[in-house]
Amino acid sequence: MAIDRKLDGIHFMLPTPFDANGDVDTDSFTQLVKAARIASCTGVVTLGVMGEAHRLTDAERRPIIDAVVAAAGTDLSVTVGVSADSGRALASRVRDAQSAGATAVMIAPAKMAKPNTSSTYGYYAAAQEITEIPIVVQDLPEQTGVHLDPSFIAKLHTELPDAKYLKLEDPPTPQKITRVNEATGGTMGIFGGLGGAFLFEELRRGAIGTMTGFAYPEVLVAVHKYIANGDIERARSIFYKWIPLIRYENSVGIGLAIRKEIMKRRGFITTADIRPPSPPIDDSTRAELDDLMNSLDLNVVGL
Numbered sequence: 001m002a003i004d005r006k007l008d009g010i011h012f013m014l015p016t017p018f019d020a021n022g023d024v025d026t027d028s029f030t031q032l033v034k035a036a037r038i039a040s041c042t043g044v045v046t047l048g049v050m051g052e053a054h055r056l057t058d059a060e061r062r063p064i065i066d067a068v069v070a071a072a073g074t075d076l077s078v079t080v081g082v083s084a085d086s087g088r089a090l091a092s093r094v095r096d097a098q099s100a101g102a103t104a105v106m107i108a109p110a111k112m113a114k115p116n117t118s119s120t121y122g123y124y125a126a127a128q129e130i131t132e133i134p135i136v137v138q139d140l141p142e143q144t145g146v147h148l149d150p151s152f153i154a155k156l157h158t159e160l161p162d163a164k165y166l167k168l169e170d171p172p173t174p175q176k177i178t179r180v181n182e183a184t185g186g187t188m189g190i191f192g193g194l195g196g197a198f199l200f201e202e203l204r205r206g207a208i209g210t211m212t213g214f215a216y217p218e219v220l221v222a223v224h225k226y227i228a229n230g231d232i233e234r235a236r237s238i239f240y241k242w243i244p245l246i247r248y249e250n251s252v253g254i255g256l257a258i259r260k261e262i263m264k265r266r267g268f269i270t271t272a273d274i275r276p277p278s279p280p281i282d283d284s285t286r287a288e289l290d291d292l293m294n295s296l297d298l299n300v301v302g303l
Contacts, residue, residue: 007077007104007134007165007189009042010220013213015260016051016064017269024060026067028269033071035268039218042209043077044068048106049143050213050256053081055275062096069101077103079136079211085110087126094130105131106167106211108138109146117152128160136165136191136211139176150176154183167211169193174201181206195250196220200239203227214246215262222303238303241296248292257281258289265293 012035017028029046036044046068047053047061056064065080072078080102082093090107097105107127109120127135137156139148147170156163166188170176177190192202192210199210199220204227214220219242226235249258257280260272274280281289 007042008208010209010217010224011043011045011211012036012041012217013045013048013050013211018271018273020271026063029067030071032268036217037076040221041217044072045079045211047081052275065100079104079106081106083108087123091126091130094127098133104134104136106136106138108140109144111144115146124156124160128162131162134164135162136167137163138167140169150179150183153180157184157188165189167191167193173198174205177202177205177207196246197250199223213259215259218300218303245296254279254281
């Protein structure tokens with residue numbers, strides 16, 4: 001079985017924009033999705049960790065999905081994060097996402113005090129019973145505390161028909177891509193993440209794209225395009241040029257605040273606000289970002 005490449009490419013991971021009152025700014029999703037379209041992304045992802053899904057109320061979820069699906073139209077795929085703390089809640093979120101028109105659902109393992117493969121398998125099986133669209137298994141142990149072994153990922157992929165994709169965020173990611181490809185026979189579509197910090201290496205190891213929210217998605221699209229076309233040197237030069245900003249934006253603990261600040265500067269969102277207790281950036285961080293962005297050639301024309 002060949003890799004299912006329907007979603008091959010770069011997927012722009014959307015933050016959840018807030019207005020000055022702290023309410024969800026659904027209107028800004030139009031501009032965020034437009035940015036993905038202009039960048040020639042394959043699709044967008046909403047309600048992930050970067051989308052502060054864990055800080056949203058249940059009532060806020062559906063209007064967000066509806067806004068993103070409407071803005072995406074027919075030319076961009078929409079992957080919706082539906083991770084939950086139980087199989088029952090997960091199934092409900094899967095049902096809601098696909099009824100709203102999602103292209104795929106992204107599922108991280110449920111957090112457990114003592115994770116075990118049997119319970120984790122049952123959790124994903126609960127989604128399989130409901131879903132009519134592809135599942136993106138999210139391997140994100142830093143957030144979930146659940147480590148997915150390549151053999152277990154292969155079991156999910158083999159036994160659950162819709163577990164077609166993996167979003168791999170368990171560093172070192174390039175090495176694990178090789179191990180997952182070996183375990184699955186190369187039949188599972190693997191995406192990177194983690195801000196795009198290892199995109200160049202991930203693609204050369206066999207990833208089919210990435211799902212991440214780097215504020216210059218057109219840069220990641222260009223790297224993917226040139227590697228796909230066999231122009232490794234061009235891909236490398238672009239990636240190495242932008243890695244200082246990718247690195248800084250990926251700062252642990254404040255990466256989302258930095259990313260939103262850049263997106264505000266680019267006109268994608270109206271405020272850079274995040275929901276407490278996530279920390280905002282301070283004046284020194286903002287000055288460092290100013291210095292970095294002023295020192296880089298941020299021209300994206302001709303990528």
